[in-house]
Amino acid sequence: MGTAALGLGLAFAVPAAAEDGDWEVRVAPYVLAPTMDGEIIVRGVDAEAAVGPAGIFGNLNFGFQGYFEAHNDKWGVGLDVIYMNLDATDDEGLAEIDVNQGAYTAVAFVRATPTLEVYAGARMNDLGGDLDFQGPLDRETVAKDETWVDPLVGARFTAPISDNWNFQVSADVGGFGLGSDIAVHVWPMVGYELSGSAQLTFGYRVLYMDYDSGTGSERFAYDMLTTGPVIGAAFDF
Numbered sequence: 001m002g003t004a005a006l007g008l009g010l011a012f013a014v015p016a017a018a019e020d021g022d023w024e025v026r027v028a029p030y031v032l033a034p035t036m037d038g039e040i041i042v043r044g045v046d047a048e049a050a051v052g053p054a055g056i057f058g059n060l061n062f063g064f065q066g067y068f069e070a071h072n073d074k075w076g077v078g079l080d081v082i083y084m085n086l087d088a089t090d091d092e093g094l095a096e097i098d099v100n101q102g103a104y105t106a107v108a109f110v111r112a113t114p115t116l117e118v119y120a121g122a123r124m125n126d127l128g129g130d131l132d133f134q135g136p137l138d139r140e141t142v143a144k145d146e147t148w149v150d151p152l153v154g155a156r157f158t159a160p161i162s163d164n165w166n167f168q169v170s171a172d173v174g175g176f177g178l179g180s181d182i183a184v185h186v187w188p189m190v191g192y193e194l195s196g197s198a199q200l201t202f203g204y205r206v207l208y209m210d211y212d213s214g215t216g217s218e219r220f221a222y223d224m225l226t227t228g229p230v231i232g233a234a235f236d237f
Contacts, residue, residue: 028067030232038224061085076109102126150179180211197236
């Protein structure tokens with residue numbers, strides 16, 4: 001269950017281009033319902049991970065997902081914040097897991113064409129957790145914290161579908177062996193405009209990450225594919 005707190009990553013909500021160089025701010029809360037499939041190694045112990053939305057939300061104590069952006073007709077900066085806290089107990093009550101996960105992404109944009117922006121930035125991944133279990137002699141607790149930063153580059157394409165509907169897709173690649181060996185993210189979305197300053201967004205996210213550090217009993221590895229639908233709202237100021 002510790003791996004269920006990971007793999008929630010970026011959200012890029014597309015702002016309308018501000019006119020005449022004026023800056024526009026967008027606030028976009030969202031919810032991702034992830035399915036995770038992969039491998040995690042903690043202190044040299046290898047485990048396969050396969051968990052769906054029910055397993056994650058069923059053990060969720062607290063979570064927040066939101067994207068914030070300031071943008072004019074040429075430049076932009078964005079910040080994505082994801083935090084989750086999970087508690088889980090096995091069926092026999094012999095083990096309790098408390099996991100905190102954060103993924104924090106900062107990017108800078110430049111508009112290349114009216115419909116295409118390119119961006120670069122970094123994503124900090126932070127995982128901390130305690131496993132309290134019944135050992136052969138007494139209760140034992142194992143704690144592990146791991147933080148790594150992935151540089152990334154990507155592009156974002158937007159196009160209108162109709163008067164009220166629009167389409168956008170963001171894609172980036174990162175890590176490059178400086179954090180993860182590789183980190184890939186693709187997110188197509190459609191938006192429905194409720195007004196000139198508010199819209200609903202619907203999409204689907206694919207995020208793959210392959211990270212490895214340490215050796216032997218201190219080895220930590222996270223090789224995970226996360227996919228799932230996304231629903232959110234965006235407000236422009």
